[in-house]
Amino acid sequence: MKKHSARVAPLSACNSPVLTLTKVEGEDRIRENVVGTTDAQSAGAAAGAESGSNRRKLHCCIRVTTVQVQKALWGVAMVICVCSSWAGSTQLAKLTFKQFDAPFTLTWFATSWNCLFFPLYYIGHVCKSPERQTPRQRFRECCRFFGDDGLTPKVFLTKIAPFGLLWILTNYLYLQALRKINTTDVSALFCCNKAFVFLLSWIVLRDRFMGVRCLDVCSNAGDLGQIVAAILAIAGIVMMTYADGFHSHSVIGITLVVASASMSALYKVLFKMVLGSAKFGEAALFLSIVGSANFVFLSFVPVILYFSHVEYIGSLGDIPWAYLCGVAGLQFAFNVLVNFGIAITYPTLISIGIVLSVPVNAMVDLYTCEINFNTVRLIAVFIIFLGFLMLLLPEDWDQCIIQLSTKLRKRDEPAEGSGEVGATTGLNWRGRARTSMSTFAH
Secondary structure, three states: OOOOOOOEOOOOOOOOOOOOOHHHHHHHHHHHHHHHHHHHHHHHOOHHHHHHHHHHHHHHHHHHHHHHHHHHHHHHHHHHHHHHHHHHHHHHHHHHHHHOOOHHHHHHHHHHHHHHHHHHHHHHHHHHOOOOOOHHHHHHHHHHHHOOOOOOHHHHHHHHHHHHHHHHHHHHHHHHHHHHOOHHHHHHHHOOHHHHHHHHHHHOOOOOOHHHHHHOOOOOHHHHHHHHHHHHHHHHHHHHHHHOOOOHHHHHHHHHHHHHHHHHHHHHHHHHHHOOOEOHHHHHHHHHHHHHHHHHHOOHHHHHHHHOOOOOOOOHHHOOHHHHHHHHHHHHHHHHHHHHHHHOOOHHHHHHHHHOHHHHHHHHHHHOOOOOOOHHHHHHHHHHHHHHHHHOOOOOHHHHHHHHHHHHHHHHOOHHHHHHHHHHHHHHHHHHHHHHHHHHHO
């Protein structure tokens, strides 16, 4: 997904976004314009005009800083909410299976709650937008996302139904894994979906393999970090399997959660390839259609599983409706935060909230005595955790470090060494230019 895009891609119930807003780039432009205006006025204006320009510059800088502080504060709240909703739904699903062992029925029930996305979005649209539209007008406008003809049977079969199936598979395999292994291993292994997105984007989207650029010393650190993160994810999966001694029960559970992470990554990559990116209303409509289609077309599956005694329960009164509604509600809240939280905070903070659910689940498992934290398991969780965080780094993080070290050297070196420092800075900027061009061509 392109940087500084005001459009979002709806993710699966267990996905983590890498999304940005034009607001960030706009703030940078404001800051640059203020600096440019101040320089021009200071060159040709009197002392009084220059003083007024400086005051305006200070006012704009304070305003930009205030916006960033607000987004950071919202981000802290978002991290807590995302972590709580994701860890809570995982733990509650584990408890649900002790009374109602029906993973597909739970998946179908939770996915059906997606029908609420577009109605909730329309309520927000009515409250916030100055130009209020009727539900039909807003629906038709959002349907343009699927093409000039809007939502047709062909569009539904080719552009919506496949993603609905991937959504169901992602959640069903995740819940099946919870029946086999503990929540800590499941949540940690699922974080590998970011590494799978990196690998699939190379295979499916035909993105040029960024490892080729690693031969360039000046511009390889960002790409090398992604490659190392993918390797760490694979190593973590192998070590997690080894932690329990390759028992069949553990291997099946790990295979299920890795398959779930793969489905999640495939959903994300194919969505970008087939549909591109969606605005908030379009994403809400898409998810509502997925939930409605799941409710209408897959309702027969839980019935068949019930009569075939695959997912059987004695009577409707024995169904733990409170647990089912709790899991569905927490997953719905998680999806709302993940898909629309970027409107108020930074997307990286949302991803951090997802990965922090791993230690939260570990604490719960340790308290309930359902897990044995041996050395191999701890190393595996740490490796996956580290790989996930490496994928959150910006593409030019190495250039930022180089520039910071250059500024520190300028302060430490005497004035006579300024020419040498300037030459070093020029080399760094040329390296950054090469990186920018290759990224743009990518």
